[in-house]
Amino acid sequence: MSELSLTVNGEKVTVAVEPRTSLADLVRENLNLTGTHLGCEQGVCGACTILVDGVPVRSCIGNATACDGASVRTIEDFDADPLMTELRAAFNAHHALQCGFCTPGMLVMARDIVLRLGEADEQRIRIELAGNLCRCTGYSGIVKAIRWVIVARQGARGELEQRPALPLGPAGSGHAKTGTDVSGATKATASSLRPDAELAARKPAPAPLGASGKKASAVRQSFLLDAPLPVVWQRFGEVPAMVRCIPGASLVSEAADGTYDIKMRIKMGPIGAEFAGTASQRRDDAMMAGVIHGAGRDTKSATLAEGELNYRLTAEGEGTRVDIEVSYLLSGALAQFARAGIVTHFIGAITAQFAANLGRSLSPEGAVGPIEDAGELRVAGSLGVALKAWLSELFRNPFRRG
Amino acid sequence: MKPSAYRYARPSSVAEAVRLLADSDGGGKVMAGGQSLGPMLNLRLAQPELVVDITGIGELASVREDKDGIVYGACVTHAAVEDNRVPDAANGFLARVAAGIAYRAVRNRGTMGGSLAHADPSADWMTTLTAVDAEMLIAGATGERRVALAEFMTAPFSVALDEAEFIVGIRIRRHSPAARFGYFKFCRKRGEFAEAMAAIVVDPAAGVSRAVIGATDSRPIVLPDISAYLPLSPERLEAAKAMVEGLGIAGEPIKDAMHANAFARALQQVKP
Numbered sequence: 001m002s003e004l005s006l007t008v009n010g011e012k013v014t015v016a017v018e019p020r021t022s023l024a025d026l027v028r029e030n031l032n033l034t035g036t037h038l039g040c041e042q043g044v045c046g047a048c049t050i051l052v053d054g055v056p057v058r059s060c061i062g063n064a065t066a067c068d069g070a071s072v073r074t075i076e077d078f079d080a081d082p083l084m085t086e087l088r089a090a091f092n093a094h095h096a097l098q099c100g101f102c103t104p105g106m107l108v109m110a111r112d113i114v115l116r117l118g119e120a121d122e123q124r125i126r127i128e129l130a131g132n133l134c135r136c137t138g139y140s141g142i143v144k145a146i147r148w149v150i151v152a153r154q155g156a157r158g159e160l161e162q163r164p165a166l167p168l169g170p171a172g173s174g175h176a177k178t179g180t181d182v183s184g185a186t187k188a189t190a191s192s193l194r195p196d197a198e199l200a201a202r203k204p205a206p207a208p209l210g211a212s213g214k215k216a217s218a219v220r221q222s223f224l225l226d227a228p229l230p231v232v233w234q235r236f237g238e239v240p241a242m243v244r245c246i247p248g249a250s251l252v253s254e255a256a257d258g259t260y261d262i263k264m265r266i267k268m269g270p271i272g273a274e275f276a277g278t279a280s281q282r283r284d285d286a287m288m289a290g291v292i293h294g295a296g297r298d299t300k301s302a303t304l305a306e307g308e309l310n311y312r313l314t315a316e317g318e319g320t321r322v323d324i325e326v327s328y329l330l331s332g333a334l335a336q337f338a339r340a341g342i343v344t345h346f347i348g349a350i351t352a353q354f355a356a357n358l359g360r361s362l363s364p365e366g367a368v369g370p371i372e373d374a375g376e377l378r379v380a381g382s383l384g385v386a387l388k389a390w391l392s393e394l395f396r397n398p399f400r401r402g
Numbered sequence: 403m404k405p406s407a408y409r410y411a412r413p414s415s416v417a418e419a420v421r422l423l424a425d426s427d428g429g430g431k432v433m434a435g436g437q438s439l440g441p442m443l444n445l446r447l448a449q450p451e452l453v454v455d456i457t458g459i460g461e462l463a464s465v466r467e468d469k470d471g472i473v474y475g476a477c478v479t480h481a482a483v484e485d486n487r488v489p490d491a492a493n494g495f496l497a498r499v500a501a502g503i504a505y506r507a508v509r510n511r512g513t514m515g516g517s518l519a520h521a522d523p524s525a526d527w528m529t530t531l532t533a534v535d536a537e538m539l540i541a542g543a544t545g546e547r548r549v550a551l552a553e554f555m556t557a558p559f560s561v562a563l564d565e566a567e568f569i570v571g572i573r574i575r576r577h578s579p580a581a582r583f584g585y586f587k588f589c590r591k592r593g594e595f596a597e598a599m600a601a602i603v604v605d606p607a608a609g610v611s612r613a614v615i616g617a618t619d620s621r622p623i624v625l626p627d628i629s630a631y632l633p634l635s636p637e638r639l640e641a642a643k644a645m646v647e648g649l650g651i652a653g654e655p656i657k658d659a660m661h662a663n664a665f666a667r668a669l670q671q672v673k674p
Contacts, residue, residue: 002410019410019453020443042441049507055481056507061440063433065410066455112506130592131505168487169463169477170435170511178414178458180422184407269521269559270431270439270448300406301446333445339595341652342523342558345619349557 002183004068004176008033009077017064019184023172024048024059027074035075035104039133046132049105050074052172056112062172065183069175075104083111086152090145098136105132110146114153122147217340218327219348223355225320227362232313232320233288235362239281242292245357247350252276262294268346273298273334275305288313303332322358326351405443408450412458416541416570419454424543424566426452432568434462434477435511437504438520454568462515462570465489470576473539476515476569484509491574492534492603495583499530499601505593515569521555524595528555529616530585532624533601536574542567555621578607584668587617588660598660600646600668604632613668615661618651633674642669 001016008031015030024041027033027050036059039045043061050059051073078084087110090096097103106129113120113128120128125143134142167174225232235241239260243251252261259280266273277296284290289312297304307328314321326347330338338346413419423430429451433439442448456462462477465488472491474483482488483500490496503509503517503526517527518538528551536551543566551572554561563569587599596617604611611629616622631642646662 018407020405020407022440022444025404041444043437043504043508046505046507052510055510057510058437058440058507061437061444062511063436063440063453063455066412066433066436066457109507116506127592128506131507166482166485166487167463168465168475168479168482169457170479170513171481172511173435173455173457173477174460174463176412176458178412180411180413180418182409182411182422182452184409268557269561270442270450271559272449273447300449333447337442337445337447339524341619341657345558 002065002068004065006067006069007071009073019063019065021064022060023050023052023057023062023064023067023072026064027059027072033074033076037101037104039101044131044133045102045105046109047102047105049108049132051108051112053167055166055171056108057171066170067172067175068177070172072172075107078107078111081111083114083149086149087111087114087145090148091142094141094145094148096137096141096145097134102132102134102136106134106142110142110149113146114149118150119154120147120150125150217329217344217347218325219344219351220323220325221348221351221355222321222323223359224316225322225359225362226318227320228318229288229313229315229320232322232362235358236290236311236313237281237283239279239292241361242358243279245354245361247353247357262296264294264296266346266350268338271334271337273301273303275303277305298332298334301333303330303334305330305334322355324351324355406446406449408443409452410455411452412455414458416459416461419456419459419568420541420543420566422452422454423568426454426565428565430454430565432456432519434513434516435479436516437508437512438516438522456568468573471573472576473571473573474514475571477513478515480504480509480512480514480517481506483514492577492583493579493581495530495534495577495585495603496574498583499526499585502526502587503593508593514572518551518554518572519561519563519569521559521561522595523558523620523622524597524599524617526587526596526599529599529614529622530601531572531574532616532622533583533585533603533612533614534574534577535603535610535612536572538569539571539573540567541570546570548573552622552624558620575608577603577605580607581605581610582672584671586664586667586671588664598657598664600661600665602628602665602668602672604629604672613665615646615649615651615665617661617664623649623651628669631669632672634669634672639666639669642666 002019003016005014024036024038027036036050037047038060039047041060043058048060049056053070087107109132122143125146240251243249243262248266249262249264252263254260259278262279264275275296275298279294281292292309295306310325312323411422413422431450431453433453433455457477462475464475466473472489480500480503483496486497517525532551538549538551538554540547556562582604584602587596589596599616602613611627613625613628614622631638643662643666646665647658651661652658
């Protein structure tokens with residue numbers, strides 16, 4: 001716990017909170033100021049907007065400890081505020097609310113628009129309000145109410161309050177004592193919290209891809225391997241060897257029914273996830289084609305991933321041509337966060353690295369040589385030379401990147 | 403929604419911050435305004451062991467000018483740039499870009515350094531500051547080094563920083579009064595992450611005629627010399643669109659057309 005002092009609605013308060021506590025949770029849970037509403041908790045909906053050091057801030061993504069020493073005003077503090085009184089009357093007159101969930105954030109933002117801009121036409125008001133979502137009104141009443149207050153105030157100039165001199169750094173930050181003290185308890189390790197048996201119990205059963213009705217995305221790649229068709233065909237049949245070629249993936253155990261328990265760790269910048277699940281394979285000897293299906297869950301981010309690797313092999317000269325299509329479905333926090341194109345790019349990079357690793361594992365040196373990245377995938381930085389070649393072919397364009 | 407538990411430190415100097423990061427054995431994560439990190443913590447996509455809050459380091463929330471450029475401290479907020487609380491090295495272009503980032507309540511805490519370290523492909527600063535050829539000032543265990551922003555982002559959400567390094571400042575060359583700028587982005591909704599974007603800087607005094615295509619699925623794409631399309635004519639505009647569409651950035655026709663049109667609209671803002 002870290003102890004911090006804030007001025008909340010004019011009163012000095014000292015509270016002890018965990019470092020992970022947001023300003024929103026602090027005012028709601030510790031101070032019982034529940035007028036601050038939580039909608040999305042990722043800075044999108046605006047319902048939690050409060051004033052910190054006089055300016056609007058998203059309290060759901062404002063770390064409370066970082067704002068130690070700041071002055072906070074929540075919707076409860078505006079009863080006697082002249083401008084807020086005008087706004088409340090205008091919201092009432094123009095039917096600017098229905099269920100009221102977004103209203104505390106709307107009012108805080110509306111007040112900022114009037115004070116900061118002085119004059120704003122309808123379009124400007126709509127632009128400034130873009131970060132506050134309302135599901136009831138269609139916004140027109142809210143916009144009219146704010147415009148009404150702006151017009152009314154123009155007849156009574158000089159009433160605008162003095163704006164504080166604003167700092168260059170984040171609003172609310174920079175007040176507190178600094179140093180090398182570290183607050184908060186050391187985190188328990190994931191394994192101590194969740195025994196593997198529990199993980200296994202939560203493992204989703206394999207089902208056909210897209211059984212949920214969602215559309216899967218796909219990445220296609222083709223490459224040549226310098227090994228004869230029968231050798232490559234045999235290798236594709238060995239799931240453990242294939243898993244070793246997938247960056248970040250590792251085999252946990254093999255079941256009697258031909259399914260495999262696998263883990264896959266991915267890393268994209270600060271985002272880390274570890275999927276635990278099962279894999280199985282179906283093959284068609286006549287067609288020289290098969291499909292490896294895998295499904296898993298990352299318990300940390302509550303993300304479900306499901307993927308299929310379809311492959312078809314054809315002899316080409318002395319070697320083998322491999323056509324693969326990786327299709328995948330993501331649901332949960334990671335899917336919510338990562339935009340489709342970025343995920344596709346990421347899967348493309350994994351697929352390219354898989355191809356490079358597979359080629360290396362089949363080459364005479366590869367039989368004994370190391371396979372690129374056994375632990376986890378980092379798309380950046382540690383890409384092997386072979387992968388860079390694959391990628392430059394994959395994403396070739398005439399202009400320099402970056 | 404609660405982030406996974408983490409420890410928290412608020413160092414008073416760059417050296418202290420570097421030491422905390424170095425001692426964290428890879429579990430440390432720098433936070434400035436926390437407007438990009440916050441959502442990832444809440445969604446538990448990022449689960450750092452230690453958060454190092456750098457907003458207590460006074461010098462990071464300041465600006466200093468040298469002979470031909472301006473160094474913006476990493477903790478200078480988008481709102482400070484939008485409001486012209488800091489000098490604008492690009493004749494008002496930076497303020498214009500800042501005003502379009504997310505929403506005012508986010509801009510009041512979100513910082514230039516934080517946005518660049520987060521390296522979202524669709525973020526405004528990554529594309530526009532690459533266009534003005536910004537330089538990253540990076541502190542680490544062995545002192546300070548500088549990297550061109552064009553070399554800084556390596557993949558989505560990934561940058562060329564080691565575990566004990568962080569951005570302390572962004573240096574931007576002062577542009578000549580004759581410099582002209584263009585910036586256009588397509589967003590489904592104002593303040594949302596962009597679907598396509600392009601930034602253009604033409605500064606004859608410095609021999610610069612550069613465009614950057616952003617909101618790709620990974621790094622921004624630098625077009626180092628677009629002088630062939632200027633001054634703009636209807637034919638050149640079409641050629642410019644065709645050129646960007648020909649890059650096949652997204653690999654699907656609708657998004658490729660959006661990139662081409664974002665570039666065309668940015669180009670149209672560059673008046674002779």
